[in-house]
Amino acid sequence: MDPITFSIIRHRLFRIVDEAVITLKHVSGSAITNEGHDLMVSLYRADGSLLMGGVGFLHHLTSAAEACKSIIRNFSGNINEGDIFLLNCPYTAALHTSDIYLIAPIHHNGVLVAWSACFVHVYDIGAMNPGGFSPDSNDIFTEGFSSPGLKLVDKGEIRKDIMNTILNMVRSPEMVALDMSSMIACNNVAKDRMQSLIDKYTPKVVDKACSLLISQSEKLFKERLAELPDGCWHSRQYFDVKGQTFKVLLKMSKEGEKIVFDFSGSSAQSQYGINCSRWASWGGLFAPLFPLLCYDITWNEGVIRPVKMIAPEGSVVNATRPAPVSIATVGAIQAVNNAACVCISKMLSASDKYSKEATAVWHGSHFAIFMFGKNQRGTQSIGILTETFGGAAGARAIGDGVDVGGEVPNPISRMANVETMEATFPIRYLFRRRLKDSGGPGLHRGGTGAEFAITPHDAPDGGINYVISGKGTEYPMSDGLGGGYPGAPSNYLWVKTNEALESGVPLVAYPNSIEQIPGKKEKISWGVFPLVGLDSLYVGWNGGGGYGDPLSRDCDSVARDVKNGVVSNVIAEKVYGVVVDNGKVIHKETNFLRKKLKRERLEMGKINDI
Amino acid sequence: MTSKFSATLSIDQNGTILCSDCEKQLCSREEIWKNYAIVSEQPMERTCGSTYTVSKDVLLRQFYCPECGSLLDSEIALSGDPFLNDTVRG
Ligand SMILES: [Zn+2]
Numbered sequence: 001m002d003p004i005t006f007s008i009i010r011h012r013l014f015r016i017v018d019e020a021v022i023t024l025k026h027v028s029g030s031a032i033t034n035e036g037h038d039l040m041v042s043l044y045r046a047d048g049s050l051l052m053g054g055v056g057f058l059h060h061l062t063s064a065a066e067a068c069k070s071i072i073r074n075f076s077g078n079i080n081e082g083d084i085f086l087l088n089c090p091y092t093a094a095l096h097t098s099d100i101y102l103i104a105p106i107h108h109n110g111v112l113v114a115w116s117a118c119f120v121h122v123y124d125i126g127a128m129n130p131g132g133f134s135p136d137s138n139d140i141f142t143e144g145f146s147s148p149g150l151k152l153v154d155k156g157e158i159r160k161d162i163m164n165t166i167l168n169m170v171r172s173p174e175m176v177a178l179d180m181s182s183m184i185a186c187n188n189v190a191k192d193r194m195q196s197l198i199d200k201y202t203p204k205v206v207d208k209a210c211s212l213l214i215s216q217s218e219k220l221f222k223e224r225l226a227e228l229p230d231g232c233w234h235s236r237q238y239f240d241v242k243g244q245t246f247k248v249l250l251k252m253s254k255e256g257e258k259i260v261f262d263f264s265g266s267s268a269q270s271q272y273g274i275n276c277s278r279w280a281s282w283g284g285l286f287a288p289l290f291p292l293l294c295y296d297i298t299w300n301e302g303v304i305r306p307v308k309m310i311a312p313e314g315s316v317v318n319a320t321r322p323a324p325v326s327i328a329t330v331g332a333i334q335a336v337n338n339a340a341c342v343c344i345s346k347m348l349s350a351s352d353k354y355s356k357e358a359t360a361v362w363h364g365s366h367f368a369i370f371m372f373g374k375n376q377r378g379t380q381s382i383g384i385l386t387e388t389f390g391g392a393a394g395a396r397a398i399g400d401g402v403d404v405g406g407e408v409p410n411p412i413s414r415m416a417n418v419e420t421m422e423a424t425f426p427i428r429y430l431f432r433r434r435l436k437d438s439g440g441p442g443l444h445r446g447g448t449g450a451e452f453a454i455t456p457h458d459a460p461d462g463g464i465n466y467v468i469s470g471k472g473t474e475y476p477m478s479d480g481l482g483g484g485y486p487g488a489p490s491n492y493l494w495v496k497t498n499e500a501l502e503s504g505v506p507l508v509a510y511p512n513s514i515e516q517i518p519g520k521k522e523k524i525s526w527g528v529f530p531l532v533g534l535d536s537l538y539v540g541w542n543g544g545g546g547y548g549d550p551l552s553r554d555c556d557s558v559a560r561d562v563k564n565g566v567v568s569n570v571i572a573e574k575v576y577g578v579v580v581d582n583g584k585v586i587h588k589e590t591n592f593l594r595k596k597l598k599r600e601r602l603e604m605g606k607i608n609d610i
Numbered sequence: 611m612t613s614k615f616s617a618t619l620s621i622d623q624n625g626t627i628l629c630s631d632c633e634k635q636l637c638s639r640e641e642i643w644k645n646y647a648i649v650s651e652q653p654m655e656r657t658c659g660s661t662y663t664v665s666k667d668v669l670l671r672q673f674y675c676p677e678c679g680s681l682l683d684s685e686i687a688l689s690g691d692p693f694l695n696d697t698v699r700g
Contacts, residue, residue, distance in 0.1 A: 231698035238686065240665070349617040350698045358617060397617065437661040474665040476654070476686060482617025483681035485670065488661040523663075540661070548617065549681035571659050598679040605648035605676050 001208055005201065009209040010298065012197050017041050017054035020190040024118060027182035029175060031424060033120045035416035036389040041186055043194070044068045044115040045301070051114065051210055053299030057410045058290050059095065059283035059333055061299060064117040066093035066279050067101045067149075074149050081107040082156035084187055085149060086166075088125075090140070091321045092148040095280045096273075096328045097140075098125040098132025102152065102180070104187035108198045113207070116190035118183050123175035123382055127326055130171055130382045131370030133469045134326040135242075135526050138271050143326040145169045153184065171372075172380055217302030221294060222257040225306060229350045230255045235342035237335040239365070240474035241272050242526045246316050248335040252343035261285045261340065262310040263317045272526075274331030274471065275319035281311045284336030287409035292344045292357065327469045330366035330388075335477070337409045338364045341394075342479050349397070349482060360394035360446055360481040360545030363407040365472025367490055367541055371531075373464035376426045376457075381464075383424055385454075387432075387541065390415035393447035395440065395484055395547035400557075401447030403434050403566065405544070426459035427531070431512050435488070435540050437568050440476075441575045442484030442546025443553050448566050449488065449541035453495070453517060456531055463532030468492060470525040472542055484546030485575070491540040493521040498533040507534070514538050550576045551594055555585040615698050618682045619643065634677035639700075644693045647673040647682055654686070 020041040025034045032038045040056035048068030053061040067087045075085065087093060088100040099119045106114040125144035127134035137143045145166060152162055163180065167173035198206045237248040249265040269275045276284070289307070290299045297303060311318035316332045319325060338361045345358040366388045375381040391413060393405030406413050418429045432452035440446035456463040470492055471477075478487035493514065500519035501507060511517040517536055531537050558576045561567035563583035572578045577594035579586040612620035612628060620630045625639045636646040654668045671685040671693075685694055 229698050229700055231696065231700075233696045234694040236686070236691070236694060238668075238688070245665075346616065346696055350614050352614050355614055355617070435661065437659050441658070473663070475668055476662065476664065479686065480684050483672070483684050485658060485684060486686055488658070489664050491661075491663050551681065568659070575658065601648060601650070601674045601679040601681075602676070604650055605674070 001212055005205065006209050006212060009197065009201060009206060010213055013043060013052040016190055016193040017043060017052055019193060020116065020118065020186045021054060021056065023189045024120060024182050024186040027178070027185045028120055029178045030123050030383060031386050031416050031420060032384045033182065035414070035420060036384065036386040037410065037412045037414060038121045038389065039119065040064070041116070041118040041190065043190065044117060045210060046112050046114055048072050048115060049301040050304065051214065051300050053290065055412045058287040059280065059337070059409055060119055061283065062286050062304060063093050063095055063279045063283045064101055064119065068103055068115045068117060071103055071149050075151070079105050079112060080155050081110065082153065083151055084153035084184060086147055086152045087149045089146045089148040090277045090280065090325045090328065093279050095276070095283065095333060096132065096326050097127065097144045097146045098122055099329065102183035102187055104191055106191045106194050108195055108203055113198065113203060114194055116187050118186045120179050120183060122179040124171040126169040126171070129467045129528060130372035131384065131467055132326060133368045133370060133467055134273060135467065135469045136528070137273055137324045137326055139324050140322040143273065143324055172382055213298055214300050214302040217298045217300050218305050220297045221303045222306055224293060225254065225257045225259060227353060228254060228347055231347065231350060233343040233346040235339040235479065237339050237477060238475035239331070239335055239471040239477060241270065241274050241471055244270070246270060246274065248317060248332065248339050250339035250343055252347070254347060258306050260308045260310065263315065264310060264312055266312065266315045266317050269314055269316055269319040269323045273324035273326040274328065275316050275323050275325050276328035276332040277325060278311055278318040280328050280333050281317040281336050282309055284333040285309060285340040287337050288341040288344055291408060291411060292341065327368070330368045330469065331471065334366060338477055338479065341408055342481070345481050356397045358481060359396040360401070360440060360484050360547050361478040362394040362401065362544050363391035363542060364477030364479070364487065365490055365542050367470045367492065367539060369539070370467045371425045371464050374461045376459065378460055381425050385421065386416040387450065387452060387539065389413040390450060392439065392449045392478070392487060392542060392544040394478060394544035395442050395444035395446045397547060400445045401439060401544035403439070403448040404450050405447040426457055426464055427454045428457035429454055430517065430536060434566055435543065436566055437571050438488040438540070438543030439566065440478060440480045440485040440487040440543060440546030441550040441571065442480055443548025443550065444546065445561065446478065446480070446484070446487045446544030446546045449543040451538070451540040453514065453536045453538045455534060455536040463530060465528060465530050466537065467528050468525060473525045476542065478542055478545040480545035480547065482548045484548055485550065487543030487545050490542045492524050493538040494524050494529060495536045495538055496520045496522065497535050501534065551597060555590055559583055559585045616696065618680065621698070629675040629678060629680060629682065631680040632675060632678035634675055639698065642693065642695050644673055644695065646676070648676050649673055
């Protein structure tokens with residue numbers, strides 16, 4: 001095929017996805033979509049295989065392919081031009097019920113030529129707890145509406161009976177309706193642009209280019225795999241839920257042009273919704289694989305072909321129905337993301353050509369905190385604190401992680417500004433800033449997480465409630481690389497100022513740190529909690545992992561970190577061996593301290609020998 | 611002439627794993643290099659400071675070069691967890 005035409009069509013496909021994402025953001029009214037970018041749009045071939053993976057949460061690219069294939073199987077003979085299907089059953093293809101897929105066939109002159117698929121995390125799905133993450137649910141039946149596939153739009157007409165039934169089962173139906181509209185609009189834009197592309201270049205040429213694009217990705221990915229060393233790499237993720245500990249173990253084997261991800265030895269499935277289904281683990285390992293190994297290769301079916309996965313049935317990474325999975329995306333899937341990131345980066349580190357591409361884990365644990373209750377306008381607000389999408393970059397072989405620098409599985413994640421959150425919920429921020437000593441120490445430092453505290457403000461009911469389904473508090477999840485330390489874990493505190501004031505402790509008008517807020521600090525991480533009166537919620541979120549030996553870090557960089565308030569003097573001395581005074585390195589003391597710390601390491605060895 | 615084994619280790623033409631900093635020979639590629647390193651296991655909070663408010667059972671396990679003291683790898687572990695033993699066949 002003429003390479004110029006091929007290139008133009010490839011770029012047009014990319015632009016179609018891009019424009020569809022913009023549509024999704026502009027029509028959806030919820031902060032999780034248009035501020036946090038918890039979304040995805042991709043294009044699929046007529047048989048449902050991935051053609052052009054878009055940005056957003058990358059673990060959806062392969063799951064939505066499965067969703068397309070499931071619709072093709074179940075609606076055979078009944079797939080018409082102008083139809084749009086809905087699928088959100090995690091045991092069919094989706095990740096959890098609140099991430100609804102809307103999937104649209106694309107026809108040209110009456111012939112099915114492709115599919116577009118998208119998701120947003122809808123405002124509510126009718127689970128036990130508002131917002132979709134449902135820590136109180138112990139089975140899939142209480143995690144809200146769940147469909148293995150239905151026709152929502154029939155030949156261009158919304159099926160009102162179906163739409164009304166869905167909206168009848170959710171909180172804030174007007175917002176869920178807007179989410180649905182955004183996905184319908186998104187699919188319509190993708191379809192329209194795809195049809196224009198085919199009009200211009202003919203069905204035959206576009207089909208040829210699409211087929212070539214997939215075989216090109218397969219060829220390029222196999223060539224890359226062949227360049228990388230053969231071997232076997234391991235990682236281990238622990239995460240805590242309500243006093244219980246779960247483990248995801250990964251052995252990644254690479255031989256020639258094949259790569260196998262084996263999760264044998266991972267914990268049995270849980271009674272809590274942190275499990276994920278098989279398709280979710282499959283997507284979870286591709287989320288870091290696409291950007292780390294295929295940054296210059298089109299993300300499609302061709303990349304998927306050389307990859308195999310082993311995930312034991314009945315485990316946290318391949319739960320059996322009706323196990324709950326509502327928290328999967330920030331639970332087992334994120335542990336899979338992290339474990340795969342570590343193994344892939346270890347393989348890159350073992351390559352003379354690609355070692356510079358290696359990275360420690362970024363933002364290993366989301367804190368999905370959903371607020372719900374009556375807002376300052378007297379209506380209901382449900383929504384996530386979008387700070388969780390702010391993330392924290394892991395340190396890389398070539399440099400420090402960016403503070404509050406996002407995450408690998410979603411290259412476009414970001415957080416809303418304080419004013420947006422204060423306008424959405426009846427709350428006031430006491431402070432929000434980078435969190436000192438949260439970036440994993442190393443030759444290159446992990447990016448910091450951040451900390452903030454919120455208190456009720458102008459709340460008609462005196463406050464608001466929140467659902468928290470955190471993990472990553474008892475075990476750090478942002479692993480370091482090449483000796484680098486892990487990033488700090490997350491920390492959630494309920495500060496009980498109401499009680500303190502009753503016992504005579506004086507009020508502090510504008511506290512500027514967790515230490516200044518009066519009241520007992522209770523560590524929390526799981527369940528539904530009130531935020532009322534003068535109480536506050538403090539969140540410190542996890543930093544990125546570090547890379548390499550902190551004793552080799554450039555002393556001036558440590559001094560700069562201390563001066564900027566992101567590393568304490570205590571850690572500068574104890575972990576980096578650098579003495580800093582007034583923002584300057586004290587060289588004589590630093591040389592002495594670094595030698596002493598190295599000596600202590602070696603003496604530890606002598607003790608072991610004895 | 612050496613090639614990379616990990617971010618901190620190299621491997622020479624005879625298949626011997628070396629510290630990339632000081633070229634100390636640790637063992638052959640068929641063996642577990644971590645058995646030839648200095649191992650330290652400490653509660654994470656004690657090592658990393660007060661932001662690491664983790665369960666007291668969580669250990670930071672670190673492996674040092676026995677010659678130059680460079681940090682070669684770190685693992686998060688619970689007591690008794692096996693080492694994460696990676697192999698590179700080249
Ligand atoms: Zn050495």
